[in-house]
Amino acid sequence: MRDTFIAELVRQAELDERIFLITPDIGFSVLEKFKDRFPDRFLNVGIAEQNAVGVAAGLALSGKIVYVYSIVPFVTMRCFEQVRVDLAYMNTNVRMVGVGAGFSYGPAGATHHSIEDIAIMRCLPNMTVCCPGDPIEVKSIISQSVSHEGPMYIRLGKNREPEIHSQDAALTIGRAAKVVEGRDVCIFTTSNMLELGYKWTQELATRGVSSSLISMHTMKPFDSQSVLEMIKLGIPIVTLEEHNVIGGLASAVSEVIAESGMSVKFKKIGIPDVFSHVVGDHEFVRNKIILNGDKIQELMDWL
Amino acid sequence: MITNNIRKSILHMVHYSKSSHVGTCLSIVDILYVLYFEKLNIDPQQPLMSNRDKFILSKGHGGAALYATLAERGFFSKGYLNQYYVNNGILPGHLDMEAVPGIETSAGSLGHGLSIGVGMAVANRQSGDSGEIFVLLGDGECNEGSVWEAVMLASTLQLANLTVIIDYNKLQSFGWTNEVIDQSNMADRWRSFGWETYEVDGHNLDEIRDVFNIKQTKPKAVIAHSIKGKGVSFMENKLEWHYKSPNDDELRIAYDELGGIL
Numbered sequence: 001m002r003d004t005f006i007a008e009l010v011r012q013a014e015l016d017e018r019i020f021l022i023t024p025d026i027g028f029s030v031l032e033k034f035k036d037r038f039p040d041r042f043l044n045v046g047i048a049e050q051n052a053v054g055v056a057a058g059l060a061l062s063g064k065i066v067y068v069y070s071i072v073p074f075v076t077m078r079c080f081e082q083v084r085v086d087l088a089y090m091n092t093n094v095r096m097v098g099v100g101a102g103f104s105y106g107p108a109g110a111t112h113h114s115i116e117d118i119a120i121m122r123c124l125p126n127m128t129v130c131c132p133g134d135p136i137e138v139k140s141i142i143s144q145s146v147s148h149e150g151p152m153y154i155r156l157g158k159n160r161e162p163e164i165h166s167q168d169a170a171l172t173i174g175r176a177a178k179v180v181e182g183r184d185v186c187i188f189t190t191s192n193m194l195e196l197g198y199k200w201t202q203e204l205a206t207r208g209v210s211s212s213l214i215s216m217h218t219m220k221p222f223d224s225q226s227v228l229e230m231i232k233l234g235i236p237i238v239t240l241e242e243h244n245v246i247g248g249l250a251s252a253v254s255e256v257i258a259e260s261g262m263s264v265k266f267k268k269i270g271i272p273d274v275f276s277h278v279v280g281d282h283e284f285v286r287n288k289i290i291l292n293g294d295k296i297q298e299l300m301d302w303l
Numbered sequence: 304m305i306t307n308n309i310r311k312s313i314l315h316m317v318h319y320s321k322s323s324h325v326g327t328c329l330s331i332v333d334i335l336y337v338l339y340f341e342k343l344n345i346d347p348q349q350p351l352m353s354n355r356d357k358f359i360l361s362k363g364h365g366g367a368a369l370y371a372t373l374a375e376r377g378f379f380s381k382g383y384l385n386q387y388y389v390n391n392g393i394l395p396g397h398l399d400m401e402a403v404p405g406i407e408t409s410a411g412s413l414g415h416g417l418s419i420g421v422g423m424a425v426a427n428r429q430s431g432d433s434g435e436i437f438v439l440l441g442d443g444e445c446n447e448g449s450v451w452e453a454v455m456l457a458s459t460l461q462l463a464n465l466t467v468i469i470d471y472n473k474l475q476s477f478g479w480t481n482e483v484i485d486q487s488n489m490a491d492r493w494r495s496f497g498w499e500t501y502e503v504d505g506h507n508l509d510e511i512r513d514v515f516n517i518k519q520t521k522p523k524a525v526i527a528h529s530i531k532g533k534g535v536s537f538m539e540n541k542l543e544w545h546y547k548s549p550n551d552d553e554l555r556i557a558y559d560e561l562g563g564i565l
Binding site for chain 1 (some may be wrong): 400407408409411412414415417418419420421422423424425426427429430432448449452453455456459
């Protein structure tokens with residue numbers, strides 16, 4: 001997703017000279033493609049995230065469209081109050097782009113994991129929260145972000161994720177993307193869990209279970225209608241996310257279910273409100289903390 | 304005198320709304336006057352005019368002073384000043400840029416304004432916009448680490464279209480600024496970070512005027528030695544006026560000292 005992001009941003013910057021890129025000294029070997037092409041629209045502000053966000057706001061208030069790139073916890077939490085006041089309250093056209101969704105930086109340790117970012121960004125008025133699940137979604141969201149009004153948080157995975165959508169998939173910010181159509185269960189994923197969700201639909205199919213797969217690449221505004229459709233059809237709902245089960249996809253879907261006045265089977269799969277002290281790569285930490293056993297069998301038993 | 308009118312408007316606002324921060328507002332009036340009536344290239348009829356100079360009040364708790372100055376300068380009706388800090392009002396205690404024309408940034412949390420000003424200065428330089436950027440910080444505000452992140456970047460980028468004014472009134476929430484965090488070498492600090500640094504009497508209009516007119520090749524820092532509560536004898540240098548609002552009698556005395564009723 002990282003390379004797709006920068007390639008698409010460079011493409012957009014060719015078309016729109018208002019686009020600016022700021023980094024608090026993160027993105028070596030990634031951002032050079034932009035920096036070399038548009039040196040007067042690139043700024044490394046040093047290791048100073050609060051300043052990065054404030055400077056971005058100042059540029060945006062001057063008519064620029066500003067992307068701030070760093071690792072998720074640093075571009076969201078270190079500078080959260082700047083994000084709240086300078087971006088959300090002042091409604092500025094800044095896009096915070098965080099790399100390293102969930103446990104992407106597995107062995108680096110919990111300081112580099114992002115497990116609360118969706119929750120804190122989702123509750124800010126004016127903020128749009130996008131969590132693309134594959135390179136196709138990244139490309140589409142970055143392309144749409146140029147003309148988007150107001151601040152955005154864009155949560156990227158890492159790099160070289162497989163494409164799940166077809167190249168010509170029609171994706172719109174704020175609208176859920178149905179990837180697979182089924183009738184026995186519906187799996188909602190967000191961000192970097194799209195690939196696993198897709199694998200699950202295939203495995204479930206081999207066991208005679210027909211599942212839908214919906215990618216919530218936009219967590220805010222949240223496409224409640226996509227959840228309501230499943231509730232009305234009485235189809236059991238599963239949420240799958242690499243984020244705390246508090247405040248992310250599980251919460252957003254639960255809120256829709258709770259207000260619907262209807263009942264539906266619901267299961268949430270995500271990070272069970274713990275910091276990881278597990279040492280290992282992305283997949284290893286994910287397996288230990290989230291999946292922890294045979295989830296497919298668990299789903300079959302639950303259904 | 305326009306500065307007296309601004310001071311009286313501030314006193315009126317904090318009096319009827321029974322709100323805080325009158326001392327901090329009174330300390331910056333002379334700086335705001337020189338900026339809005341002499342220095343800034345602005346047009347109250349076209350508050351979003353391109354190539355305009357921009358002023359950021361980073362110490363957002365001085366909001367009443369900026370509202371009073373903008374009204375005096377004609378950005379909006381002085382009647383709006385009766386709608387401060389009250390139910391169904393127009394002007395919140397801390398700045399809301401959506402409230403009235405002429406306010407460049409919302410503010411209220413300290414340590415934000417200089418970063419935003421740096422961003423505006425970068426944008427203007429990159430776009431060939433001749434507008435200059437002025438940011439007013441409190442001395443207590445300089446406790447915030449984020450201020451120094453912006454200070455370092457501005458001098459690295461040699462932003463010659465950026466001026467900071469530090470309202471050095473030497474009082475903050477709990478007492479004397481230099482007893483809370485010692486910054487008695489305030490000017491040396493800014494100079495050592497690579498800023499063109501000057502010290503002026505923050506209530507001497509000539510000195511303020513002159514320092515703004517000095518040509519700069521780097522970001523400029525103006526340490527304005529000021530008096531919290533300036534202009535009202537019983538408020539000057541008194542910490543309690545960071546919190547209190549004047550009662551009817553105190554308001555009358557204050558008006559008298561400033562040349563009579565509003």
